[in-house]
Amino acid sequence: MVRREVSGAHYGLRDWLAQRVTAVVMVVYSVLFVVMLLKLPRFDFPSWKAMWSAPTMRYATLLFLLCLFVHAWIGMRNIVMDYVKPTWLRLTLYSLMILALFAYGAWAVQILWGR
Numbered sequence: 001m002v003r004r005e006v007s008g009a010h011y012g013l014r015d016w017l018a019q020r021v022t023a024v025v026m027v028v029y030s031v032l033f034v035v036m037l038l039k040l041p042r043f044d045f046p047s048w049k050a051m052w053s054a055p056t057m058r059y060a061t062l063l064f065l066l067c068l069f070v071h072a073w074i075g076m077r078n079i080v081m082d083y084v085k086p087t088w089l090r091l092t093l094y095s096l097m098i099l100a101l102f103a104y105g106a107w108a109v110q111i112l113w114g115r
Contacts, residue, residue, distance in 0.1 A: 015074050022067035029064040058112045065108045069101045 036057070040047045051057060076097055084090045 019074055022071040025067045026064055029060060
């Protein structure tokens, strides 16, 4: 009898699907953002501020950023998992990436809803 040894976390299909879904959301947002820019009456500060004052634009941007962070986390985690062999270094890099993504998320909320 051959003993099968389980290694890794087997995120495969879930990660693949998450990467595709987040990429589609980011593409749709990017297209809509470009359309919004083209529809601005003038490209000046008051028009720019008016565009960002709409709650839908803020929430859409937040959704885009959350998708970006999930997309980045999955990609970077897989790179680190494949190429960084020492466990202590891999866990350190994971921790730094998580901290950075949370900091970027908090900063994004501050930018979008700060006064």
